[in-house]
Amino acid sequence: MDMQPTALGYLAAGIGAALTVxxxxxxxxxxxAAAMEASGRQPEVAGQVRTSMLIAAALIEGAxxxxxxxxxxxxxx
Amino acid sequence: MQExxxxxxxxxxxxxxxxxxxxxxxGNLFGELLHHVYDAHEIDLPFIGVVELPHxxxxxxxxxxxxxxxxxxxxxxxxxALFLIVFAVSAARSLAARPVPRGIGNFAEAFVxxxxxxxxxxxxxxxxxxxxxxxxxTFFFILIMNLCGLVPYGATATGNISVTAGLALIAFVMxxxxxxxxxxxxxxxxxxxxxxxxxxxxxxxxxxxLGLFTKPFALMIRLFANMIGGHIVIVSLLGMIFxxxxxxxxVGPVFFVLGISMLELFVAFxxxxxxxxLTSLFMGLGMVHAHExxxxxxxxxx
Numbered sequence: 001m002d003m004q005p006t007a008l009g010y011l012a013a014g015i016g017a018a019l020t021v022x023x024x025x026x027x028x029x030x031x032x033a034a035a036m037e038a039s040g041r042q043p044e045v046a047g048q049v050r051t052s053m054l055i056a057a058a059l060i061e062g063a064x065x066x067x068x069x070x071x072x073x074x075x076x077x
Numbered sequence: 078m079q080e081x082x083x084x085x086x087x088x089x090x091x092x093x094x095x096x097x098x099x100x101x102x103x104g105n106l107f108g109e110l111l112h113h114v115y116d117a118h119e120i121d122l123p124f125i126g127v128v129e130l131p132h133x134x135x136x137x138x139x140x141x142x143x144x145x146x147x148x149x150x151x152x153x154x155x156x157x158a159l160f161l162i163v164f165a166v167s168a169a170r171s172l173a174a175r176p177v178p179r180g181i182g183n184f185a186e187a188f189v190x191x192x193x194x195x196x197x198x199x200x201x202x203x204x205x206x207x208x209x210x211x212x213x214x215t216f217f218f219i220l221i222m223n224l225c226g227l228v229p230y231g232a233t234a235t236g237n238i239s240v241t242a243g244l245a246l247i248a249f250v251m252x253x254x255x256x257x258x259x260x261x262x263x264x265x266x267x268x269x270x271x272x273x274x275x276x277x278x279x280x281x282x283x284x285x286x287l288g289l290f291t292k293p294f295a296l297m298i299r300l301f302a303n304m305i306g307g308h309i310v311i312v313s314l315l316g317m318i319f320x321x322x323x324x325x326x327x328v329g330p331v332f333f334v335l336g337i338s339m340l341e342l343f344v345a346f347x348x349x350x351x352x353x354x355l356t357s358l359f360m361g362l363g364m365v366h367a368h369e370x371x372x373x374x375x376x377x378x379x
Contacts, residue, residue, distance in 0.1 A: 051195070055358075058351040062295050065302030072309070076111065 013075035016067060024064040028057050110316045114308045116150045116237050123230050153234040157221040165217070192216055196354050200361035204259070208360060211251055216353040219244065223304060223345035227338065235348075236304040238297070245297035248356045249290070256363025265363075292359055296352055303348050307341040 003011070035053040039046040119129050130147040164185070171182030178186055197205045197212055219235060226233025234240050257265045269285045270278050314330045314337070 054347070055351070055354060058299065058347070058355075059295075061303070062299035065306065066298055068306060069298060069302050072305075076108070 009074050009077070013071040016071040016074065020064055020067040020071065024060060027060045031056055031060070106316055106319060107313075110312045111309070113312050114236065114305060116148045118146060118148055120149045120152055120232075121230055149232050150234045150237045150240060153222065153225055153232050154240060157218060157225060157234060160221055161214070161217055164221075188216070189213060192353065196350075196357050200354075200357040201255075201364055202361070204364060205357070205361070208251070208255060208357070212353050212357055215244070215248070215356060216349050219300070219352055220346065220349040223349060224342075226304065226308060227341060227345065233304050233308060235300055236308060238301045241297045241301040244300070244352070245293040248296060248352075248359075249293040251356065252293070252359045252363060253289070255360040259364040292355075296355060300348055300352055303344055307337065307344060311337055311341070 031053060035049050038049045118132065119127050121127050130149070130152070132146040133144070135142045135144045164181070168181050168185035171180055172178045172186060174182075192213055193206075193209060196216075197209055201208065222234040222240070225231040226236065235244075253265075260268070269282055271281045271285055273281050311334050314334050317330045318327045
């Protein structure tokens with residue numbers, strides 16, 4: 001490819017951000033599905049399930065934001 | 078009320094993004110817009126306009142060069158600290174005045190009881206009450222800094238990686254301190270070796286020490302990227318108005334920005350809660366080891 005390095009950088013940032021969001025969406029979607037099912041089976045523990053779901057979602061998003069930070073660095077340098 | 082805030086925010090962005098309009102031609106719009114999100118040596122005050130902050134000469138301490146100049150995020154750090162001190166002192170006074178507090182004591186008590194019953198005691202047990210001041214400070218400090226970025230003319234100090242690095246550093250120190258205090262330094266160092274044969278220690282110990290640093294590092298990146306990501310999206314959406322240079326186009330982005338700002342409000346609370354919860358979780362992990370180690374004469378009642 002004969003693109004300039006900055007153009008490749010922007011392209012990489014865009015593709016990276018898209019893949020990151022796909023990974024995060026799939027992961028947190030599965031997590032939310034399990035949480036919904038657990039709450040439906042046993043409504044009295046719904047509060048604890050919600051707390052654990054939030055913690056797990058935050059941890060997954062933490063990894064997502066690693067990748068997002070790298071994409072932002074790629075896009076702005 | 079959110080729309081009022083939105084128009085104020087849009088007005089403040091418009092006021093000195095007029096330069097961005099000119100920059101849009103040169104293709105430098107993104108860089109000009111990000112100037113709002115990153116740290117700067119000037120601060121934008123409501124009626125006074127842009128104020129240049131004093132620069133101090135960099136200080137050289139044994140090979141390190143530290144620049145102590147005041148920047149926007151430093152000013153907001155101080156403001157959040159002052160606000161927290163005033164809030165906490167007045168809440169404590171209101172709580173000490175009468176058994177059932179009213180006003181600001183009532184408001185603070187809801188949060189304090191939440192932090193105690195949902196974050197501190199489940200993770201650390203009754204021994205965790207001595208760390209309640211630290212957890213409360215973390216929670217409220219991060220919350221105030223996050224919320225500062227949502228008001229007009231405000232900046233998110235937690236959107237600066239140095240600030241979150243400082244918070245994560247203190248969390249790291251507290252995690253090690255609580256583990257050493259609960260287990261004793263001998264057991265703490267023994268855990269670093271991982272229970273392998275002593276010939277493997279040169280491999281095991283550096284890996285374990287590195288593992289000690291990953292958790293606060295993740296805390297730092299999580300808080301920083303959550304805060305900065307939301308603001309970059311808001312600023313980029315508002316920048317669309319400058320690309321099209323048409324008043325009619327302003328309707329769409331403003332509604333999107335309204336929605337994203339509500340999400341940002343939720344994320345501000347959530348990230349403060351997550352930082353505090355994970356810190357207390359890691360501290361609790363260090364304490365649980367102590368309970369397992371010296372379990373012979375102990376009776377546990379939960």
